[in-house]
Amino acid sequence: MAGIPEVKRFFREAGDVDVDKSDIDRFRAFVDEKIDDLAIAARDRARWNGRDVIAPQDLPITKGLQDRMREFAKLESVSDMRDWIGQTLRRPPDDVTFGEETEDVLTEVFGGLGIALARCFRIIDPEVGNPNTGHWERSFALFRLLL
Secondary structure, rough: OOOOOOOOOOOHHHHOOOOHHHHHHHHHHHHHHHHHHHHHHHHHHHHHHOOEEEEEOOOOOOOHHHHHHHHHHOOOOHHHHHHHHHHOOOOOOOOOOOOHHHHHHHHHHHHHHHHHHHHHHHHHOOOOOOOOOHHHHHHHHHHHHHH
């Protein structure tokens, strides 16, 4: 499993910000919250299409997120982050079932979301070097508006 140094490297590479152990816990909380949000939206879409199992096309992936997913695939830290995300990704709510292909895509989705989150800090505060609690809370609030 990727550890603290690998996640720190990812945030430096993705958004030119430094994170510490408490920030990594915040990132895990972000991933947990977004897995629920994405799972519920995808579950509803799958049901609308007469399926019980969520397929990749059921995930609410915007063009911007697709672009971040492509950027994630090109990072030097991608291998470590794929491992970390795959091992820390929490199971979805009980009434949601991801197909095997969908589970593979989720790692890329969360890599893309991680890039967007890392860059969000610089949008909120162009001078930030190490995001504080306020930066994290404002970033989460922005994501909650859209996802």
